[in-house]
Amino acid sequence: MSNNIADIRKEYKLRTLSEKDVYPDPFRQFDKWWQEAIRSNLEEVNAMTLATASADGTPDARIVLLKGFDESGFTFFTNYNSAKGIQLLENPRACLVFFWAPLERQVRITGLVTPATSKASDDYFNSRPEGSRIGAWASPQSEVIESREWLEANNEKLTGELKGDFLQRPPNWGGYVVKPTRIEFWQGRPSRLHDRILYTLLGNGGWKIERLAP
Numbered sequence: 001m002s003n004n005i006a007d008i009r010k011e012y013k014l015r016t017l018s019e020k021d022v023y024p025d026p027f028r029q030f031d032k033w034w035q036e037a038i039r040s041n042l043e044e045v046n047a048m049t050l051a052t053a054s055a056d057g058t059p060d061a062r063i064v065l066l067k068g069f070d071e072s073g074f075t076f077f078t079n080y081n082s083a084k085g086i087q088l089l090e091n092p093r094a095c096l097v098f099f100w101a102p103l104e105r106q107v108r109i110t111g112l113v114t115p116a117t118s119k120a121s122d123d124y125f126n127s128r129p130e131g132s133r134i135g136a137w138a139s140p141q142s143e144v145i146e147s148r149e150w151l152e153a154n155n156e157k158l159t160g161e162l163k164g165d166f167l168q169r170p171p172n173w174g175g176y177v178v179k180p181t182r183i184e185f186w187q188g189r190p191s192r193l194h195d196r197i198l199y200t201l202l203g204n205g206g207w208k209i210e211r212l213a214p
Helices: 026-039 083-090 118-127 130-138 148-161
Strands: 047-053 059-065 068-070 073-079 093-100 105-115 173-187 195-201 207-211
Touching (some): 026 068, 026 105, 047 083, 059 073, 059 083, 073 083, 073 118, 093 173, 118 130, 118 173
Antiparallel strands (some): 047 059, 047 093, 068 073, 073 173, 093 105, 105 173, 173 195, 195 207
């Protein structure tokens, strides 16, 4: 095993983040950073870690793709019967993490999770490439399957069956919306003295802004 892992480090020094420079509304602040990330042509800019927990508190995490955001929350899509879908049914809380390494930025979003509307799920499903739509029917996500060959055979079978009007959204597939109660913006700084600005949702619907120690 390598003994050099502990020596891997990077000095962050591109930007700063101050309380006086952020918007009072965290959604506007996220949109500002999002637009800057888009303009930077980051690969998979919408990739985010989704952390969930089961009813007994066992944590789990994976990468999913952000498919929309506004003041109602942050939206992603998946199979409702997947591991994350079951966990969100048992414990409808989640944390999202974006790490935009070239910008030396991280955003953490913690909140409550609700299913997206049927219309939102239908609209997004119908916008997907045909192969992805068939794949949503073919793959029993997170279940044990006998082989890769079984999956490919099932996909081929359904490709022949699901055409045109028959290629509708599966009833066990759709969106979730993470409605934030906390959003933290992290900007890397030299000597690990990073900038961390935390927004916390208040009972009146406003947001408290605080600086956290790095």
